[in-house]
Amino acid sequence: xxxxxxxxxxxxxxxxxxxxxxxxxxxxxxxxxxxxxxxxxxxxxxxxxxxxxxxxxxxxxxxxxxxxxxxxxxxxxxxxxxxxxxxxxxxxxxxxxxxxxxxxxxxxxxxxxxxxxxxxxxxxxxxxxxxxxxxxxxxxxxxxxxxxxxxxxxxxxxxxxxxxxxxxxxxxxxxxxxxxxxxxxxxxxxxxxxxxxxxxxxxxxxxxxxxxxxxxxxxxxxxxxxxxxxxxxxxxxxxxxxxxxxxxxx
Amino acid sequence: xxxxxxxxxxxxxxxxxxxxxxxxxxxxxxxxxxxxxxxxxxxxxxxxxxxxxxxxxxxxxxxxxxxxxxxxxxxxxxxxxxxxxxxxxxxxxxxxxxxxxxxxxxxxxxxxxxxxxxxxxxxxxxxxxxxxxxxxxxxxxxxxxxxxxxxxxxxxxxxxxxxxxxxxxxxxxxxxxxxxxxxxxxxxxxxxxxxxxxxxxxxxxxxxxxxxxxxxxxxxxxxxxxxxxxxxxxxxxxxxxxxxxxxxxxxxxxxxxxxxxxxxxxxxxxxxxxxxxxxxxxxxxxxxxxxxxxxxxxxxxxxxxxxxxxxxxxxxxxxxxxxxxxxxxxxxxxxxxxxxxxxxxxxxxxxxxxxxxxxxxxxxxxxxxxxxxxxxxxxxxxxxxxxxxxxxxxxxxxxxxxxxxxxxxxxxxxxxxxxxxxxxxxxxxxxxxxxxxxxxxxxxxxxxxxxxxxx
Numbered sequence: 202x203x204x205x206x207x208x209x210x211x212x213x214x215x216x217x218x219x220x221x222x223x224x225x226x227x228x229x230x231x232x233x234x235x236x237x238x239x240x241x242x243x244x245x246x247x248x249x250x251x252x253x254x255x256x257x258x259x260x261x262x263x264x265x266x267x268x269x270x271x272x273x274x275x276x277x278x279x280x281x282x283x284x285x286x287x288x289x290x291x292x293x294x295x296x297x298x299x300x301x302x303x304x305x306x307x308x309x310x311x312x313x314x315x316x317x318x319x320x321x322x323x324x325x326x327x328x329x330x331x332x333x334x335x336x337x338x339x340x341x342x343x344x345x346x347x348x349x350x351x352x353x354x355x356x357x358x359x360x361x362x363x364x365x366x367x368x369x370x371x372x373x374x375x376x377x378x379x380x381x382x383x384x385x386x387x388x389x390x391x392x393x394x395x396x397x398x399x400x401x402x403x404x405x406x407x408x409x410x411x412x413x414x415x416x417x418x419x420x421x422x423x424x425x426x427x428x429x430x431x432x433x434x435x436x437x438x439x440x441x442x443x444x445x446x447x448x449x450x451x
Numbered sequence: 452x453x454x455x456x457x458x459x460x461x462x463x464x465x466x467x468x469x470x471x472x473x474x475x476x477x478x479x480x481x482x483x484x485x486x487x488x489x490x491x492x493x494x495x496x497x498x499x500x501x502x503x504x505x506x507x508x509x510x511x512x513x514x515x516x517x518x519x520x521x522x523x524x525x526x527x528x529x530x531x532x533x534x535x536x537x538x539x540x541x542x543x544x545x546x547x548x549x550x551x552x553x554x555x556x557x558x559x560x561x562x563x564x565x566x567x568x569x570x571x572x573x574x575x576x577x578x579x580x581x582x583x584x585x586x587x588x589x590x591x592x593x594x595x596x597x598x599x600x601x602x603x604x605x606x607x608x609x610x611x612x613x614x615x616x617x618x619x620x621x622x623x624x625x626x627x628x629x630x631x632x633x634x635x636x637x638x639x640x641x642x643x644x645x646x647x648x649x650x651x652x653x654x655x656x657x658x659x660x661x662x663x664x665x666x667x668x669x670x671x672x673x674x675x676x677x678x679x680x681x682x683x684x685x686x687x688x689x690x691x692x693x694x695x696x697x698x699x700x701x702x703x704x705x706x707x708x709x710x711x712x713x714x715x716x717x718x719x720x721x722x723x724x725x726x727x728x729x730x731x732x733x734x735x736x737x738x739x740x741x742x743x744x745x746x747x748x749x750x751x752x753x754x755x756x757x758x759x760x761x762x763x764x765x766x767x768x769x770x771x772x773x774x775x776x777x778x779x780x781x782x783x784x785x786x787x788x789x790x791x792x793x794x795x796x797x798x799x800x801x802x803x804x805x806x807x808x809x810x811x812x813x814x815x816x817x818x819x820x821x822x823x824x825x826x827x828x829x830x831x832x833x834x835x836x837x838x839x840x841x842x843x844x845x846x847x848x849x850x851x852x853x854x855x856x857x858x859x860x861x862x863x864x865x866x867x868x869x870x871x872x873x874x875x876x877x878x879x880x881x882x883x884x885x886x887x888x889x890x891x892x893x894x895x896x897x898x899x900x901x902x903x904x905x906x
Contacts, residue, residue, distance in 0.1 A: 323674045323719050346722060422704050
């Protein structure tokens with residue numbers, strides 16, 4: 202696994218963080234579910250992806266200079282047709298450091314955050330929590346030392362205050378626990394392998410439904426990668442390409 | 452490395468005694484070793500002379516016996532040389548009391564000593580520490596004996612980065628009747644660190660509970676520590692200092708922000724069944740409970756009271772500590788009822804908490820506790836004992852303690868701690884039943900047993 206991931210991490214050394222297309226490639230190598238997507242440098246590639254996979258799609262700007270995509274309006278979801286996609290592509294292409302557009306299928310489910318960090322005292326640790334914009338407000342998370350066993354993941358889920366969002370609540374469908382356990386174990390094993398190459402990873406949101414647990418957005422920060430670069434708590438996210446039930450938000 | 456000469460010495464030398472200053476730390480230590488302990492003690496000072504009518508040797512090599520453990524209390528500049536002469540002279544271990552090393556930026560001298568010791572397979576504690584307190588055997592604390600509060604010999608070991616916290620905690624242990632098997636202040640922990648003592652104490656037959664005061668670990672040392680604790684099968688309790696985040700450090704991700712140093716520390720400890728005490732009070736309660744009951748429970752509590760109010764208060768306290776108060780089956784209730792005295796049987800509330808009312812006698816308590824001890828619905832019994840009731844005798848502690856001996860179901864008691872109830876309290880404590888002077892404290896003791904369950 203490390204052999205395949207290493208070149209992608211090496212390529213990000215200069216920017217200090219791995220941009221979304223490569224971050225998702227890394228996750229896919231580790232066997233983690235990511236949406237169907239294409240990293241499109243030209244418009245015809247984007248149109249061809251949407252043509253093959255079908256509308257609606259989500260589009261996100263790719264630029265080494267833009268870590269907060271939402272802040273610069275660099276995320277558009279629910280793009281319904283060719284004309285709309287053309288317009289978005291044109292606008293993104295004029296942004297700072299533009300290298301392409303990440304076009305993706307739309308995914309739905311309960312919003313979770315899955316994270317990892319190489320802790321000074323304990324080495325690789327993994328986090329699971331209620332994801333979305335509110336992560337730093339609710340602070341409803343569980344942390345465990347990697348690698349994880351199935352029982353660890355189950356204990357993490359049951360320690361969350363809002364565990365009902367995962368286990369099913371007022372008629373809302375429960376998350377596929379098997380898929381979530383699989384994702385967490387696979388992710389923790391990946392983190393064990395690349396722990397000395399990363400500072401932290403945010404998968405936020407991970408969209409979990411009865412069918413799948415899929416990573417809607419991912420960011421990998423390399424050691425010292427964003428030294429002093431972000432001094433406030435990071436609010437960048439793009440969960441809007443997902444369909445959340447009203448219960449899911451409450 | 453063989454730690455037995457360090458912790459179980461027969462012969463000791465104190466290097467750096469003063470011939471003129473009776474209050475010099477080395478003299479305080481030497482006097483104690485000479486007068487109070489069963490070890491053979493020798494004094495060393497390059498000037499030689501006589502101290503306490505005993506010869507002062509000019510060099511460690513002049514001492515006529517092989518020294519198991521040398522206490523080094525000389526100025527920092529002389530210490531590397533002294534360490535070298537100890538190793539050359541066949542001394543087997545040392546405690547380095549002296550300060551003035553890494554804590555003042557002199558990391559290179561300290562590192563040189565560590566290299567020297569590793570090379571020679573020579574264990575030493577410190578530098579910059581109080582060292583070791585081994586009840587009834589020896590201590591290296593430079594605190595006069597009359598100023599120290601000394602817990603009795605027992606089965607709890609305590610390892611502390613801070614000497615001050617260690618001595619203060621000994622006062623609290625003694626006050627609560629918790630016995631110590633070993634206490635070690637590791638100071639700069641240059642060579643021997645928490646992980647090494649955890650591994651040593653895991654194998655020490657005199658230690659059943661291992662407690663730590665920890666400020667922080669080195670890189671990846673926390674990982675080694677929790678894995679060793681998981682393997683050790685004895686309860687491990689940790690009091691962590693330095694919980695608040697230092698300044699406004701830049702964070703690069705949600706995970707880095709949410710999984711701060713302390714959050715990780717605390718949750719990883721929990722994952723491996725290490726009981727983290729939030730403060731000194733919890734540390735004492737956890738150590739007391741676990742020194743009596745080292746086995747983990749899931750936290751299903753059966754409560755026996757003579758006061759409805761105390762029952763309700765304890766239910767609230769249990770709930771806030773993550774403990775459950777299961778309902779009792781008809782079989783359990785009937786069994787208890789059958790053994791209650793006729794006057795209590797009619798008025799007692801046979802639910803959980805079991806309220807035996809102010810008419811309860813010792814026998815009623817025994818009937819209730821016996822019934823609960825045989826019920827699979829609960830895994831710990833909490834006795835709220837108000838000795839104001841006339842039916843309760845001083846024998847009740849000792850009598851209730853037999854339940855644990857017979858059934859193995861842990862029992863924790865709350866008794867108001869005033870002098871006139873001392874005999875009743877000792878009836879529990881001398882029979883290894885933990886007693887707290889508050890409901891909250893008793894509930895913490897129950898929680899301790901749940902906290903050593905990995906989750």
